[in-house]
Amino acid sequence: MLKTVNRLLTGLAGALLLALGAAVLIGALDLPRRWGFELPSSWPFDGPDDVLLPGADLRRWRDRGWWWPVVIATLAVVVLLAAWWLSAQARRRRLRAVVVHSGGGEVASVRGRALEEVMEAEAEGMPGVERAAVELSGRRTAPRARVVLTLGAHGAPGAALARLREEVLHHARVSAGLARLPAEVRLRAVRHRAERVG
Numbered sequence: 372m373l374k375t376v377n378r379l380l381t382g383l384a385g386a387l388l389l390a391l392g393a394a395v396l397i398g399a400l401d402l403p404r405r406w407g408f409e410l411p412s413s414w415p416f417d418g419p420d421d422v423l424l425p426g427a428d429l430r431r432w433r434d435r436g437w438w439w440p441v442v443i444a445t446l447a448v449v450v451l452l453a454a455w456w457l458s459a460q461a462r463r464r465r466l467r468a469v470v471v472h473s474g475g476g477e478v479a480s481v482r483g484r485a486l487e488e489v490m491e492a493e494a495e496g497m498p499g500v501e502r503a504a505v506e507l508s509g510r511r512t513a514p515r516a517r518v519v520l521t522l523g524a525h526g527a528p529g530a531a532l533a534r535l536r537e538e539v540l541h542h543a544r545v546s547a548g549l550a551r552l553p554a555e556v557r558l559r560a561v562r563h564r565a566e567r568v569g
Contacts, residue, residue: 380456466507469514472548483507483514486543493539494518499526501561514547516540516554521561528558 394414397403401419403410432438466483487505494503502521509515518539520531535556544552 464508466514469547470511490539490543497534499523518554518556521559523561
């Protein structure tokens with residue numbers, strides 16, 4: 372969701388800035404007169420000395436009763452949207468702690484980073500795996516794992532996935548007393564030079 376919002380906002384901001392920059396540049400460089408073409412009548416900048424709102428237009432808009440409330444409301448909405456977006460960027464995605472059910476009705480918690488490190492160490496011990504990175508997200512009582520496995524030159528993706536599911540994820544789920552531990556796994560291959568045969 373946040374990635375989609377980021378892409379959408381970045382695309383809209385880029386398109387708006389590009390259009391505004393093109394409009395200002397065309398007027399400031401006086402390109403219509405130099406290159407011999409005409410701009411639409413609604414074009415905001417006609418020449419190098421032109422401004423967006425001339426003094427007469429500015430006074431006319433200020434005299435309207437709805438002008439200032441609309442300007443203030445628009446700016447308030449922009450500030451609120453920017454504050455929401457910045458807070459969403461700053462919000463930590465990683466879990467700080469995972470709730471562990473001991474079985475006797477007692478509940479403890481384990482640091483999320485500690486569980487991630489244990490899972491990474493176990494995954495890196497699997498044959499064919501050079502490096503592993505684990506990130507836990509979601510809720511404290513229902514975490515989700517994002518795993519990136521970097522396979523060596525002779526690593527088999529199918530075998531690595533099977534062992535990850537049957538060993539690493541199973542051990543983490545059982546040790547934390549979780550009913551389920553959904554995981555998104557990405558496989559990468561380590562770069563290596565070609566081997567000569569024969």
